[in-house]
Amino acid sequence: MAHAPQIRIPATYMRGGTSKGVFFRLDDLPEAAQVPGPARDALLMRVIGSPDPYQKQIDGLGNGTSSTSKTVILSKPTQPDHDVDYLFGQVGIDKPFVDWSGNCGNLSAAVGAFAITSGLIPADRIPQNGTVTVRIWQANIQKTIVAHIPITDGAVQETGDFELDGVTFPAAEVQVEFMDPADGEGAIFPTGNLVDDLEVPGVGTLKATMINAGIPTIFVNAEDIGYAGTELQEAINNDAKALAVFESIRGHGAVRMGLVKTVEEAANRQHTPKVAFVAKPSDYVASSGKQVAAADVDVLVRALSMGKLHHAMMGTAAVAIATAAAIPGTVVNMAAGGGDRTSVRFGHPSGTLRVGAEASQVNGQWTVDKAVMSRSARVIMEGWVRIPGDSF
Incomplete structure (x- = not known):
């Protein structure tokens, strides 16, 4: 043949x-x-x-x-x-x-x-x-x-x-600027709220910030789902039950954000939205063995991509983190200590990253002119x- x-x-x-x-x-x-x-x-x-x-x-x-x-x-x-x-x-x-x-x-x-x-x-x-x-x-x-x-x-x-x-x-x-980073033409907060009560069957009702900046992202508090925010990949990716929980959170969040009509649809849209959990600063050891002190960061963030905990942080999710941190009252902002800020340094599994974002309210709606970060x-x-x- x-x-x-x-x-x-x-x-x-x-x-x-x-x-x-x-x-x-x-x-x-x-x-x-x-x-x-x-x-x-x-x-x-x-x-x-x-x-x-x-x-x-x-x-x-x-x-x-x-x-x-x-x-x-x-x-x-x-x-x-x-x-x-x-x-x-x-x-x-x-x-x-x-x-x-x-x-x-x-x-x-x-x-x-x-x-x-x-x-x-x-x-x-x-x-x-x-x-x-x-x-x-x-x-x-x-x-x-x-x-x-x-x-x-x-x-x-x-x-x-x-x-x-x-x-x-x-x-x-290489300095990269993400202009007007709300994903697509939608509002930064698709539900209209800085924080929502997200009901996830089998998990509970979680306080969640669902934001549309850089990439649609669902942020929840680490402690609400039994984590400290210092976890590395093996703590999540080797736990099938944990991965199923995060996928359920992602699916129900996707429906609330209007990205899909049903939770089942989310399975065919794995790239978006992302799901992440945040916590107040704490000492931890990064995957490289590097010591990260609580004083080195404003907030801890762990994010999942394509169903697995990311080894560092997706660039678009970093934009979402910076945007949410800049807006008082979000889950991310509160974990970072609240208040106004134009940049945030967050801890991820591989170390730390600083990202800047400037947010303002126009006619009651939050807007972000740009988010800035350095990459290579x-x-x-x-x-x-x-x-x-x-x-x-």
Whole structure:
């Protein structure tokens, strides 16, 4: 029996923040995958190695975690005053889907560099030394991201001494600004409340802040679900019952936020919303062995992504944390000590992260002009990715 040979597609494998993903230029994809639909989804799943019942993605570029099961497609800008369109696809690991419902804040840090190196930014915009400001249209959520990319000797500067907890080696610092970060066109608080009583069968009624900034996120208090907020991955990810509880919270929260009509629907929308739990500052030891003192942070946050506790913090969730912390009365703000603030340093399983956000009330509605954080990014491999020609 004859089998279709493999084809090769130009691709770049990049780390952005605490995530990794496969980057493509839209024009480099096979024609059938240049438009949204089943062919594109099937191609990206095969590149990553999904669906994989073993959850290892051995036959692809994924690494069996939500942080590494990611794809990015860049194209010429469709919006005025922007440099590039950025489309993010979160690939399921053991299930056959690509979730297009949200952004990846971590990989956002790599988009500007990829746009420059792949020729999407005009050469006359690139200084010999200095910084290039890249205005990115985030196509999933229809928002603007501004990335400041360092340039040395006419090329993207990737190496440096900026350290990011959750990433082993230092690199060059990339400042990323998320403009008007409410996800999509909805209100920052979809329910109209800073805190809701969220009823979750089998769990109880939880005080929850459900926010739509960076990425839709459900925040609950750690102590209300039996945690301290200092937990590392193994404490959650090795506990099937705990994971089921968090998925139930996520599903019922998704319904309250108007993202889905039924809890069952949430199972097919794993990328959004996120669910996170918060606690007041406390000493703990990060997964790297680093000591984190209570005095080092304003609040502790642990977040789940694609059904598992994240090893650090998703960039978009960091935007949600900063936004919620800036608004007095939210679960996050109260855990951080209450009051007004324009930035927050939170503790996560790998260490700490500082994120800034400025919130204000306009006609009784909360708005956030932008959230700002520093990340890093670099190319890991570039060339072609190969997949069987009949796989999409």
